[in-house]
Amino acid sequence: MARSKASLKDIARRLDLSAMTVSRALSGHGSVSRKTKARILATARKLRYRPNMLMYGVRTGRTRTIGVIMPTLPTFFSHLLEGLHDELAEADFTMMLSWSKGHLVGGPDKDEGRFIHRLLEHRVDGIILQPTHDNAPHSYFQEIWNEGIPLVAVDRRLPNVKGDFVGTDDRAAGRIAADYLLSLGHRCLGHLAGPSGVTTAILRREGFEEIAASQASVLVAKAPQAGIQASSFVQPALDMLSQLQRPTAIFAWNDDAAYGAFQAATKLGLSIPRDLSIIGVGDLEVSRHTSPRLSTIQQHPNRIGRTAARMMLDRLGGKANLPPQSIEVPPDIVIRESTGPAPT
Known part of the structure; x- marks a missing residue:
């Protein structure tokens, strides 16, 4: 039989503390003394406590989840995703990933709007995507604006959209x-x-x-x-x-x-x-x-991914009302054997 999950009340009961004190300690609240916080964390580990993120979302309006829409295309995007993942994970955020078709020409990927809708249904705190349509109007992302969550585009610019961008120069x-x-x-x-x-x-x-x-x-x-x-x-x-x-x-x-x-x-x-x-x-x-x-x-796609994640975390951390930012990562040349002096 599976072992039942420990709750905040279980930890509080074990330590003869209030559930509110336990909750504050586990969420990093500064009002709990260092000694009490250490006791609470030790007991939480012993009881194999795991926070209920659904309840956390109800309580705070945040899920600590970032929606990501990327193409399945080349190694560039796998390195970019690695950077995104690692930077978000270090801040205790989870990445919810949807694959786009990665079209370079024509109109928007027909699945892109559906993916955005599904991510919003899962109450993500923000969306990072590589757009499938450079000329998308601001209204194309209206569902995101209606929810009041930040949007960061990577790799391809959105000149008609008032959102953040991180990519190559x-x-x-x-x-x-x-x-x-x-x-x-x-x-x-x-x-x-x-x-x-x-x-x-x-x-x-x-x-x-x-x-x-x-x-x-x-x-x-x-x-x-x-x-x-x-x-x-x-x-x-x-x-x-x-x-x-x-x-x-x-x-x-x-x-x-x-x-x-x-x-x-x-x-x-x-x-x-x-x-x-x-x-x-x-x-x-x-x-x-x-x-x-x-x-x-x-x-440097890994650097682009990490920079985009930090930009998103900044928006969620109190910089939501600042003007849109655009960061271009400087590229570097890699000289191999396919180039040489001009023929004489």
Whole structure:
């Protein structure tokens, strides 16, 4: 037979204290003496006491749970989730996770609104999500605003929404790539651009062209509008590399697109990096398994996750009325064997 769960009253009865004193000690209230609190905590451990979070929620209006909506896509998000989880766990918060489809183009994921609704039904204290639709209007999240809980977007900005954001300094990622390729002597550069409606892709291209355009010629190629996989970038890269004045180096908006450039170079018999240098963004798993290994821009997703969690905890800790914040984590270059001096 399962052992019955100990309650606050059981602890109080064992120590001849009031249930209110026990409750205050277990919730960290400062009005209980250190000696009494130590006795209460020791007895709670001995009796295997576990707080009833349902009752805690009724009493305080808080569940110490944060709703999270993330894509199932690459290692970037697994590292971001790790950062979120660890930072929230250190503050004694639980993460309730829903997987989105991670669409990059088109309208919102049809499941996103349903997930938001379900998380709110579970009375989460806040929501952290990677949006599926950059151009979502403020009213798209009306259900969240009605509940008066904070929203933090990660990775993709929501320019039309008055909410917090934590992500990569994507414009800096483009600048770093351009500076590096120029330092290697490349003066004809290619860029495999991401979907036109995705802010991360737009900002990376802007940063790249800002630096490169004044010192080199830049050719830009895009995948078909719906294309986000590596295979979608093979033909655009082939077209770019088949031109009379082909680029000697390509900056791809992410590592998957860079892998598409690898495949195109192989089809054309180009040697990497002797004939063509390639650099991506993301430091995804694929970057370590190309041959040669892919140079890339590291986005520090674990740091993004921890920063987003701290931002959420700040909102819940008394900073709810401050203006929306936007934090961009600086990226760093990871130099591997896919980049080298411009061919002579």
